[in-house]
Amino acid sequence: DACESIDVAIIGAGPSGSIAASLLQAQGKKVVVLEKQYFPRFSIGESLLPCCMTVIEEANMLEAVNQAGFQFKNGAAFKYQDSYTSFDFTDKFTAGPGTTFQVERAQFDKLLADEAVKQGVDIRYGHSVESIDLAAEPMLNIIDDKGGSQSLKAKFVLDASGFGRVLPRLLDLEKPSSLPTRSAVFNHVRDNISDPNFDRNKILISVHPDNQDIWYWLIPFSDGRCSVGVVGEPHQLEGLHDGVDCDIDGDLNSILKTMLNQEPGLKKLLANAELINESGLLKGYSANVTTLATDKFALLGNAGEFLDPVFSSGVTIAMQSASMAAKTLIKQLDGESVDWQQDYAAPLMRGVDTFRTYVEAWYDCRFQDAIFFKDPDPKIKQMICSILAGYAWDEKNPFVSESKRRLNMVVELCRS
Ligand code: FAD
Numbered sequence: 001d002a003c004e005s006i007d008v009a010i011i012g013a014g015p016s017g018s019i020a021a022s023l024l025q026a027q028g029k030k031v032v033v034l035e036k037q038y039f040p041r042f043s044i045g046e047s048l049l050p051c052c053m054t055v056i057e058e059a060n061m062l063e064a065v066n067q068a069g070f071q072f073k074n075g076a077a078f079k080y081q082d083s084y085t086s087f088d089f090t091d092k093f094t095a096g097p098g099t100t101f102q103v104e105r106a107q108f109d110k111l112l113a114d115e116a117v118k119q120g121v122d123i124r125y126g127h128s129v130e131s132i133d134l135a136a137e138p139m140l141n142i143i144d145d146k147g148g149s150q151s152l153k154a155k156f157v158l159d160a161s162g163f164g165r166v167l168p169r170l171l172d173l174e175k176p177s178s179l180p181t182r183s184a185v186f187n188h189v190r191d192n193i194s195d196p197n198f199d200r201n202k203i204l205i206s207v208h209p210d211n212q213d214i215w216y217w218l219i220p221f222s223d224g225r226c227s228v229g230v231v232g233e234p235h236q237l238e239g240l241h242d243g244v245d246c247d248i249d250g251d252l253n254s255i256l257k258t259m260l261n262q263e264p265g266l267k268k269l270l271a272n273a274e275l276i277n278e279s280g281l282l283k284g285y286s287a288n289v290t291t292l293a294t295d296k297f298a299l300l301g302n303a304g305e306f307l308d309p310v311f312s313s314g315v316t317i318a319m320q321s322a323s324m325a326a327k328t329l330i331k332q333l334d335g336e337s338v339d340w341q342q343d344y345a346a347p348l349m350r351g352v353d354t355f356r357t358y359v360e361a362w363y364d365c366r367f368q369d370a371i372f373f374k375d376p377d378p379k380i381k382q383m384i385c386s387i388l389a390g391y392a393w394d395e396k397n398p399f400v401s402e403s404k405r406r407l408n409m410v411v412e413l414c415r416s
Pocket of ligand 1: 012016036045046048127128161242300302309313314315
């Protein structure tokens with residue numbers, strides 16, 4: 001038949017899609033990326049972790065990222081009531097980059113996609129994947145922006161559709177997350193911060209003074225603006241209600257302002273800040289799947305499991321998944337036998353499970369106690385710092401290889 005036939009179809013041109021495409025293209029594979037939207041387009045997830053710089057380098061995009069003028073980032077700071085702790089990512093246990101950037105994703109994702117195109121990748125914008133047939137060789141049905149329908153045959157499909165979750169929906173792979181349904185309300189602000197002690201090189205995570213389940217992010221950009229958001233279960237965010245239709249009392253901007261004013265540190269820091277857009281709302285962002293990969297498809301980044309944004313691990317996991325899947329897929333396309341469970345899903349989940357330990361312990365406050373402990377052991381702090389810098393796959397780090405046990409030991413020490 002006349003149906004176009006390629007090696008790999010990638011759904012979505014976010015970080016996981018562009019990186020995977022670049023790595024496969026570099027090995028001479030025929031790749032097509034199908035992207036529903038046109039870039040630049042907004043995406044949440046603006047604070048990167050140093051670990052992802054190694055994958056950006058692998059994809060030959062490091063120079064372009066370094067030169068783009070993004071806000072330099074060297075760590076994370078945490079605030080709860082009168083306690084303030086900061087982690088310097090260059091002072092960590094695991095070798096590898098210790099600095100990264102905070103980025104507006106509209107620009108960052110476009111830059112990665114443009115770099116992939118420069119390397120020869122075929123990205124088709126305005127092309128939405130609508131259905132898939134896996135009976136024989138995978139066959140995608142695509143609707144373009146003019147309403148035209150196309151078919152594309154590929155030896156393998158990578159789903160990099162993020163919150164679009166294309167294959168989990170089409171193949172009925174969705175599984176409820178083990179984490180409670182939390183929501184985020186967010187915006188960009190012209191911050192007008194005058195406090196000379198405010199460290200623009202770090203993400204600031206602030207905990208609500210009366211409810212440690214609720215937290216805020218403040219992510220400075222390089223041009224005097226910040227990304228700001230609040231996270232909690234819907235009923236904990238004043239003005240939001242639980243429920244699928246998510247009723248809102250008033251508008252999202254006033255919900256965000258009300259919540260920000262409840263944290264005295266942010267209230268003071270952002271006293272002269274101006275909201276730039278209408279605030280966004282993401283409800284129930286945590287997601288999971290029954291299967292990450294078979295011999296015909298693999299789920300990358302957010303199309304697979306998404307835990308929680310508190311440690312800014314999303315883009316790092318997305319890029320790691322792209323790198324791991326590309327390596328496995330190159331072997332398969334070259335005729336070697338691969339086991340997607342053993343070669344891709346299990347190793348990827350090692351890092352995701354590390355983050356899971358710390359995310360769960362953040363919300364039950366054990367990890368918050370450790371973070372805000374006044375007199376931490378410097379060696380232990382370096383090991384925890386590695387994880388916060390994204391090195392969640394480093395089995396040499398005891399806080400990775402035995403994350404639960406080690407964390408519990410530290411918590412006991414802090415609490416005694
Ligand atoms: P995406 O970047 O979402 O890209 C998916 C692409 O697929 C999109 O461009 C979309 O248009 C396209 N697509 C969707 N459906 C289709 C279709 N049918 N056909 C074709 N194309 C399609 N991560 C961080 O690293 N740092 C943070 O600070 C951070 N903060 C966050 C805050 C919140 C509140 C949340 C919810 C998440 C946060 N994340 C953060 C996570 C981050 O947003 C994601 O992990 C990351 O964007 C995943 O990248 P991706 O490549 O998997 O998908």
